[in-house]
Amino acid sequence: MSDISIMSKEDYFAVLDEIKSHILDAQKAVMNTANVERNIMYWRIGKTIVQHSVWGNKFVDTLSKDLRMEYPESKGYSARNLNYMKQFATLVPSEEFLQQGAAKINWRSIVFLINQTKDTDEFLWYANQCIEQGWSSNVLRHQIESGLYKRQVLVEKTTNFRTQLANPLGELAEEIIKDPYVFDFIPAAAPLLERDLEDAMVAQITKVLMEFGSGFSFLGRQYPIHVGEKDYYIDLLFYNVKMHCYFVVELKTVDFEPEFAGKLSFYLSAVDGELKSDMDNPTLGLLLCKGKDKVVAEYALRDINKPIGISEYRVSDKMNPEIMDNLPSIEDIESRIQL
Template identity: 55%
Template sequence: LKYMAKFAEIYPDREFVQTVSAQIPWSHNIAILEKVKDPQQRIWYIEKTAENGWSHNVLIHQIESGLYQRQVLADKVTNFDHRLPSPQSELAVQTMKDPYVFDFIPFREDMLERDIEQALVRDVTKLLLEIGTGFAFLGNQYHMNVGGDDFYIDLLFYNLNLRCYVVIELKTGDFKPEYAGQLNFYLSAVDGILKKEQDNPSIGLLLCKSKNNVVAEYSLKDISKPIGVSEYKITSSLPDDLEKQLPSVEDIQKRIK
């Protein structure tokens, strides 16, 4: 009854209740009511829940990972508006996030690109959840033979909403301008070998540990293929303040002895 009273207070508009909030289950409405304070964000999460069919747990994960801030408010670095026709360019920008959060990957300080890639592929269901709606995973280290030379794409997807191939390259360090050139080549190869007449132009996404937005923008300015640059985060298991409160492995071993 308390939740119902709060719901009625927050959403006094009868038409909104009947047409918008009615699209999702009551438990989802309560989760959004409790965890999201901004009215515009509430409407966005309601619409995305209805659009994607998120379960209660997935909805909470999306809210707690700041999906709205990463997908709607993020200062995204792309050349999509110059390299893609409308409305594909707008949809591609909306699909992107910055940063991507791969918090399901066990964190190590010395992780290499291949380690991250393999960890993503091992839990491809969670990878697809984070990458977004409409993505079909086609493979990692996807082999392309160009002029007799072998090349390997880190991650290859097809997006059913965008109707195009999406090439993702992972980099463990800062963004560098030469990464855009490499991805531009991969996109040319995919468009020349895999793309069919009914497909839209392929899109590239560079995922780096960090980036300088100005450097990234200049790097994409004269690139011929549509490319976006985003950061990714791999959270270590526990916050520092909580980790300090827990016993170390050595302490536990001493107690067992």
């Protein structure tokens, strides 16, 4: 007698889903491989065109016509696209650099980067971020429009990370900080209270995490921590899985004041003492303020022995509709003036 058990409907569909996932994974792998091979081919074509660019624009036009006649089913050989390949080869200095990042993103994103970036460093930085952060074309567009490269790479940051943390942790912590942080999904309010800012960030925590970057996990708002006989409450608490450390964020809707750094330093000591395990790196702190005097901020951090960064933040310049509804109309103002 055959020893075959009867499969339930649930078991069957579980097996079916598992097999479908294997098929999807294989399809994605094939697509990614094809994407890489196409980009390498485009780069090599561009490199060849660069080497013969002395022949002028008519050379590219003629080349386009002949390639389209030879490969009528392919749509990638227009004169415009060949010129993009030429720019692509100019921006990426070698095939080694190409393999590290740019070859792995889609051609649409590459073309967008060619049009939007100013030099090779900026192009390669965004290309690598697309791979590391898993950005889609739309997210890439948003990050470029928000000036992320300038805010994260070119800006002179106000932190003491390099003096308070051993490398490579100090360098990595410095790299992830932005100034300013852009929360353009938060409508402006007049005035914007700290609780309002906190509420808006928690309500849009997915977008906040995208602005902070990969590796951040949100642990809570007004996070309670018991020290001595008293409870203290941290505005926002995160954990960064890449750096293996807690990340404390304090929000201020006013300009930076030196005493803010002292309070945040206390919070970092409390987290290190109450939450941090032996496997965790030292806790990092970030003060997000409406504005700051850079010299004052640097002096405030000079004798702080906890790793702290101080950055400004920006919200949308569009006012909340609820606030707009409560503002007096032009007619109301005119009637009051007449009175």
